[in-house]
Amino acid sequence: MMSKGEIVLGCLAPHPPHLVYADNPPQNEAYSEGGWETLRWGYARLARKLKNIDYDAIVIFTPHWQTYIGTHFLGLPEFKSKSVDPIFPNLFRFNYDLKVDVDLAEKMREAADEAGIITKMMTNPDFRVDYGTITSCHLLNPDWDKPIVTISSNRNTHYYSPEVMIEQAGALGRACAKAIEESGKRVVLVSSHSLSHRHFVTEAPLPEDMSLEHIYNHSQYVWDMKIIDLMRQGKSREVIDIMPEFTEQTIAETEGGGLIWMMAAMGHPDYSAEIYGYQSVIGTGNLIASWDPNDETREYVL
Amino acid sequence: MAEEMNEPEILFGIYCPPHPHPLLCPEANEGYGKLRSAYDACRKRIEESEADLILIYSTTWPSIVGHQIQALENPVWTHVDDDFHYLGGMPYDFKIDVDFANGYASAAEKRGLHSRTVAYEGFPIDTGSVVALQLLNPDNRIPACIVSSNMYANRAETIVLGKAARDVLAEQGKKAIVVVVASLSNRMFTEHIDEVDDRIHSQKDDDWNRKILEFFAAGRLEDLSQLSRDIHGQIRVSKVVAYKPAWWMAATMGQHNNYAGEVLAYEALHGSGGAVITLTPTDGSFGDKEFDEDDVEFYHGDRDVLDKGML
Structure with a gap:
């Protein structure tokens, strides 16, 4: 009998293309003199932790694949192309070649569909994978040696409200967790x-x-610190509870639903998040954090 | 006459929707077919015109760092829409007027805006621009320029951006066709539908769309510009801070109501309101409104209201 699948780690992984630009990987055409070391070194630390974890696939929820008609999943085994950031094309022109765990993607889509969520598999071979997916995955796993699944961000905050987003992203998270469990796979x-x-x-x-480089305004900083403090205390439910106000007050990228989805999938952890770094990028507040459900490997990083 | 007054020569304007259905599946719904026919009629008028340039403002190209202007001479790619990927890819091979793009960026800077050109192989040209250029100018007979819609820009910034376009059109002496790519009401159905069942999302959206079309048909472009905030509040999903297309279109074409308007088609596109409209400058005037919002010439940036509030 196949063993139960499980979520082995959850990561909050911001995707400013500046971080890839600053790292100068061979896949990126632009060249930099560095920058944003607090975040890049934090990412490197988390990437080392991931190297010591046994897992089969990365499932990533990105706000830069924006869909208005339901939630979409990457549905072809590989994608190879160039991703050019539409806002910062001067920094990010990344040649990618990635693998997708289509079986896992389809299982998650089916589970979401059964939960009443509008879904679609994306099977157009010319589709360009968004730069959020590429930036976060590259910084977490520069070797690109694990298949991924990208889940789009259904823009419920725009169409309805942050509260509706919380309901729907939470339902999606629970459906994905069920599919992962049934898949027998170990997933990040x-x-x-x-x-x-x-x-x-x-x-x-x-x-x-x-x-x-500095935070856009002090209000954003204070809000970000409030969220991080709750994460340190293991109060993930409280983070979600105040998210509508946080999102409105700081124009937060949490509006896309990713953190809500991940916290729901992980059963709203009551243990401390591992904090790897916080820094501003072109005024935005960026936190690298992870939630390790394994009591024996969970660390106090920063 | 236009040259003598150092005014730009704008042959006509087109307002058209960004959705890919008229390009990729015009046969799927009678309305999509009508929109396609309207695009075809515009294409023919463009072919018969003496235009030197097609200038596009696309609401599906959001920018953040100022106003971006496409400046790669020959962008080639196959674009796939984030939502409607199942309808197929959209290969393109465009001809861009690089001189105009550079001139537009400079003119915008002179008026206080932050602006830059983008000239990178593989830059993701947006769905709306691809649809419009493929249908309006399929053979690249006329070079094009595409300008982004800044997410944070509001009225003053958008109007100044339009005036900067006039500056460079006059300076370079180019005869232009001005194209705005935008929906009317933009609320789509949030589930997948059978295309044959497509309709406007709500009666309210339809009512407002038809009122806007009345204004367009009467050539009342400046009136629509002045009504933009009402339109945004009533029938626009708040993805950005404001409904900006009429601001830019009026500022670029001329802030008045002296146009001959023609609504060539108005149909549903997955629930949103899609219309193909032409506006041709005329001598006549129509309208019954006067306005009290400043006609801004130069963008001075944020007013630092937040800082002033700290006591």
Whole structure:
């Protein structure tokens, strides 16, 4: 009999393309002098932890595949193309070649469908994978040696309200957890987004000039710290409870539903999040964190 | 005459929807077919015109860092829509007017805006621009320019962006066709539908759309510009801060109501309101409104209201 699948780690993994740009991987065409080390070193630390975890696939929820008609899943075994960031094409032109766990994607889509969620498999071979998926996955797993599943962000916050988003993303998370359990696979969940998300609308001549990098305003910083403090205390339900106000006050990227989805899938952890780093990128607040359900491997990182 | 007054020569304007259905599946619904026919009629008028440039403002190209302008001379790719990927890919091979793009970015900067060109192989040209250019200018007979819609921009910034387009059109002496790619009501059905059953999402959306079409048909572009905030509140899903297409279109074509308007088609596109409309400058005038919002010429940026509130 097949053993039960499980979620072995959940990661909050922001996707400013600046971080890939700053790392200068060979896949990216742009060249930088560095920058945003607090986040990049935090990512490197989390990537090392992942190397020591036995898992089969990464399932990532991205706000940069925005769908208005339900939730969509990548549904072909491989995608190879170039991702050019529409906002920062000067920083991110990344040649990707990735594998998809289509079997797991289909199981999650079926479970979501059974839960009453509108769904669609994406099977167009010319589809371009979004830069959120690529940035978060590259920084967590630069070797790209694990298959992924990308889940789109159904824009319920825009169409209805943050409260509706919480309901639907939560239901999606529970459905995905059920599918993972039935799949017998060991899965890493990734919620790809920043916290506060008001951007600067101009860019420094040298984007990686760290003398010019700071949070957009103090209100965003205070809100981000409130969220991080609750995560440290293991109060994930409280994080979700205040999310509508947090999202509204800080124009947070949580509006996409990723963290809600992941927390629901993980049963709203009551243990501390591992904190790997917090830093602003072009004014937005970015936190790298993970939730390790294994008491023996869970760490106090920062 | 236009050159003597250093005014840009704008032959006509087109307002058209961004959804891919008229391009990819016009046969799936009678309404999609009518929209396609309307696009075809516009294409023919463009072919018969003496235009030097097709200037596109697309609401499905959001920007954040200022106003982005496509400046790659020959962008080639196959675009796939995030929602409607199952309808197929959209291969494109466009011809961009690089001189105009560079001039537009400079003109915008001169008026206080942050603007930059983008010229990168593989840059993701948005669904609305691809649909419009493929249907309106399939043979690349006329070079194009595409400008983004900044997410945070509001009225002043958008109007100044339109005026910057006029500046460079006049400076380069190019005869232009101005294209705005935008829905009317933009609420789509949130479930998949059989295309034959498509309809406008609600009676309210339909009522407002038809009122907007009355204004367009009467050539009342500046009146529509002034009604933009009402339109946004009534029939636009709040994905961005405001309904901006009429602001930009009026500021670019001329802020008045002296147009001959023609609504070539109005149909549902997965619940949203899609219309193909032309506006041609005329001598006549129509309208019964006067306005009290500033006609801004230069963008001064944020007013730092938040900082001033700290006591």
